[in-house]
Amino acid sequence: MCLTLRMTQLVFLIVLLLSGKLAGQAQPSKEYRVVFYNTENLFDPFDDPSTNDDEYTPAGKNHWTLSKLENKVRMVYRAIITAADGNYPDIIGLSEIENLWVLEYLLKNTPLGAENYGIVHKESPDPRGIDVALLYRRQTVRPLDYLFLPVHGKATSRFSSRDILYFKAKIGEEVIHFLVNHWPSRSGGYMETRGKRDLAARIARKSLDSLRIVDPAGKILLMGDFNATPEETCLTKILGANCHQLRADSSQLVNLSQCWLAGSFGTIRTKGKWEIFDQFICTDNLLKGIGLIISPAETTICRAEFLLEPDERYLGKKPFRTYLGPIYHGGVSDHLPIATLLKK
Numbered sequence: 173m174c175l176t177l178r179m180t181q182l183v184f185l186i187v188l189l190l191s192g193k194l195a196g197q198a199q200p201s202k203e204y205r206v207v208f209y210n211t212e213n214l215f216d217p218f219d220d221p222s223t224n225d226d227e228y229t230p231a232g233k234n235h236w237t238l239s240k241l242e243n244k245v246r247m248v249y250r251a252i253i254t255a256a257d258g259n260y261p262d263i264i265g266l267s268e269i270e271n272l273w274v275l276e277y278l279l280k281n282t283p284l285g286a287e288n289y290g291i292v293h294k295e296s297p298d299p300r301g302i303d304v305a306l307l308y309r310r311q312t313v314r315p316l317d318y319l320f321l322p323v324h325g326k327a328t329s330r331f332s333s334r335d336i337l338y339f340k341a342k343i344g345e346e347v348i349h350f351l352v353n354h355w356p357s358r359s360g361g362y363m364e365t366r367g368k369r370d371l372a373a374r375i376a377r378k379s380l381d382s383l384r385i386v387d388p389a390g391k392i393l394l395m396g397d398f399n400a401t402p403e404e405t406c407l408t409k410i411l412g413a414n415c416h417q418l419r420a421d422s423s424q425l426v427n428l429s430q431c432w433l434a435g436s437f438g439t440i441r442t443k444g445k446w447e448i449f450d451q452f453i454c455t456d457n458l459l460k461g462i463g464l465i466i467s468p469a470e471t472t473i474c475r476a477e478f479l480l481e482p483d484e485r486y487l488g489k490k491p492f493r494t495y496l497g498p499i500y501h502g503g504v505s506d507h508l509p510i511a512t513l514l515k516k
Contacts, residue, residue, distance in 0.1 A: 204312060204343050204464070204514040205256045208265040208395040208450060210354070211248050212494060212505035213302070215270040216277070217241060223301030225270065233498050241274075242281065244494055247478075247504035249282035255474035255509040260287045262343065262514075264307040265395045267334070267354035271295065275305055287311070292339055294320045297332035304337045304352045304396070314342040321379055323356070323372045331356065331368055336376055343514065346391065346463050349383060351376065353396025355406075369400055373410035380425075391464070393514075394425070394453040397439075397507065401448050402427045413453045426459060428452040428471040428512065439473055439508045444486025450510050464514045471512040479508055 215228035217236050228236040252264060269275060272293050279285040284307075292315070293305040308315060320335040337352040353376065356368035376394070383390060394413075400406050407413050407427065415430035429451035432438065438446030450473075458466045481503065483490040492503030 202344055202516065204262040205259055205511060206263040206265070206393065206395065206452075206514065207252050207255045207261040207509055207511045208267075208352070208397075208452070209248070209252060209255070209509040210267045210397040210450060210505060210507035211244075212268055212507060213270075214244065214248065214266075214268055214274050214278075215241070216274050220271075220301055224299050225301050228270075234495060234500070240494075240500065241277070243502065244504060245278050245281055248278065249284060251474065251476070251479055251504060251509050252284075254476045254479075255472075255511040257511075260284070260309060261511070262309045262312045263341075263350065264289070265337075265350070265352040266305045266307070267352070267397050268302045269293070269305045270301055271303070275307070279307075290315065292318050292337060294335065294337075296320070296335045297322070297324065298334050299332070302334065302354075304334050304354050306337055306339050306350065306352050308339070308341060312343065316340045316342060316347065321375055323375055325371050333368065333372065336372070336379070338379065344464065347387075348464065348514070349387075349390050349392040351379070351392070351394045351396075353394060353398060355396070355398045355400065357399050366406070369398070369404075369406045370410055373406040377411050389457065390455070391458045392425075392455045393458060393466070393512075395451070395510075397450050399449055402430050402433060402451060407451075407453075411453070424456075425453050426456060428454060428466065428468050429510070431468050431471075432473060437473060437475065439510060440506060441483070441490040444483065444488065450507055452510060452512050458514075464516060466512055466514060472510065474509045474511060479504065 217230055217238050219229045226232045227234045230237050275291050275293055279289055288310045289307045290310050296303045317340040319338040322335055324332040333356045334354040339350040355372040356365055358365050413425040413427040429448055432448050438448045439450035440447055452471050479492055480489040481492040491506050491508055493501055493506045494503050495501055
């Protein structure tokens, strides 16, 4: 009886030691990975009469087929996992997604499906039918709320663009607010379209101000393709996102992608010049304090070789695209994925 008691006590002590509860050892911190990726026209091959998707059909100018979609989906999956350092991300923000069918196809035809991801998506009024979406890993993320903020109005003319996706979730023991963005493009000219991005910035800022009234201490992470670089007015003045040194007060946001400006790389390349359109932006309390925080040093652009190809005209390298003009090229996107880490 005494021997049995001693054995039980010994086993209990070993368990305590291994769990780090003796000698002041801390438990390993849980890390949560977030990836954003502009997938560049992730379309199904079927015609949607309500949108301008004709070029992404078998009879359209791109001769888009299910086999081409299958190849692109495999590469999108590989890009997402590589951006997350070989792990399955807990949150995946996506843009240039045509519809729910494509998202389900991505999950069903890649190993992502085995990880039990949930989908947050809604058809937006974008004329081409491209949307933003968010995938969350049910194993680590508990959704609490979501909302789609319409981006439409009058800038230089009336327009409708992709919605901004708001997602509230409990990750670990904390509530985090996410906004997935894909602001109006520069197609038609930079000056001609600047007002549209300014409007998107005002809509995002208004939603953030409303959120801060309800939850003043809320931790907020914005991600997306803003079609603007970190120094542009729509981000710095209207949205109020700056680097640490340029923030006027704690109500302003921190642009985590500002640190990339010091390098010679970006997320998209135009005429031989790298630019940073894809960014992570957060509230100050995600950089310091207790609970989950983000390290700017661990907020990165994925520059895997399979996502790049030689830029024969301007030298260097550029993103490996699905099409070069009307010619099928077999790549994945004109953007590179970005990733960050939430951890204690």
